[in-house]
Amino acid sequence: GAVVSQHPSWVICKSGTSVKIECRSLDFQATTMFWYRQFPKQSLMLMATSNEGSKATYEQGVEKDKFLINHASLTLSTLTVTSAHPEDSSFYICSARDPLSVWGTQYFGPGTRLTVL
Amino acid sequence: GESVGLHLPTLSVQEGDNSIINCAYSNSASDYFIWYKQESGKGPQFIIDIRSNMDKRQGQRVTVLLNKTVKHLSLQIAATQPGDSAVYFCAETPRRNTPLVFGKGTRLSVIA
Numbered sequence: 179g180a181v182v183s184q185h186p187s188w189v190i191c192k193s194g195t196s197v198k199i200e201c202r203s204l205d206f207q208a209t210t211m212f213w214y215r216q217f218p219k220q221s222l223m224l225m226a227t228s229n230e231g232s233k234a235t236y237e238q239g240v241e242k243d244k245f246l247i248n249h250a251s252l253t254l255s256t257l258t259v260t261s262a263h264p265e266d267s268s269f270y271i272c273s274a275r276d277p278l279s280v281w282g283t284q285y286f287g288p289g290t291r292l293t294v295l
Numbered sequence: 296g297e298s299v300g301l302h303l304p305t306l307s308v309q310e311g312d313n314s315i316i317n318c319a320y321s322n323s324a325s326d327y328f329i330w331y332k333q334e335s336g337k338g339p340q341f342i343i344d345i346r347s348n349m350d351k352r353q354g355q356r357v358t359v360l361l362n363k364t365v366k367h368l369s370l371q372i373a374a375t376q377p378g379d380s381a382v383y384f385c386a387e388t389p390r391r392n393t394p395l396v397f398g399k400g401t402r403l404s405v406i407a
Contacts, residue, residue, distance in 0.1 A: 224394050
């Protein structure tokens with residue numbers, strides 16, 4: 179299957195700072211990537227759909243000014259958590275849609291553990 | 296609203312036995328289904344998928360069954376191994392290019 183990477187794998191930051199998370203598709207070009215967050219023992223919650231060259235589409239209840247998404251190239255999408263607070267601590271996972279898959283199968287990155295102190 | 300859910304939140308099986316993980320979906324328009332495996336601290340890993348025009352699909356040691364009449368999906372793992380211990384999610388989408396909707400997940404524990 180297609181390979182998706184994320185960086186960093188974990189990050190600890192102070193409250194009020196901003197954190198950038200990168201998501202890369204390594205062996206294919208992804209016009210569409212997705213960002214999820216996952217709390218312990220819960221399922222994945224879709225935050226936004228990231229489209230290359232256009233604005234991201236945010237799910238209801240997700241603050242677009244707090245979670246900035248940039249999809250500047252066909253292999254890279256970034257999520258910036260601005261003015262992070264302890265309640266933003268979570269596991270953030272990105273996925274990329276495989277363009278060769280008839281139904282656009284999504285492949286996931288390994289996730290980024292964010293801890294805000 | 297429409298959602299994908301699971302019947303069993305936890306499942307314990309003996310090593311070597313077969314595992315069956317179930318998933319119910321409510322969106323009758325769902326057309327594409329995927330099973331993912333998520334190990335602790337990692338991202339979901341694609342296992343197998345199935346389209347609504349099929350009722351069964353087999354992979355290596357895994358089989359997905361789809362019953363559209365009762366809107367039920369299952370994942371069967373043959374000869375379960377300790378490495379199969381993880382949380383398994385079903386996900387569905389009604390059409391291409393729409394985001395996946397994830398179920399709540401089932402934790403599979405394999406007893407050696």
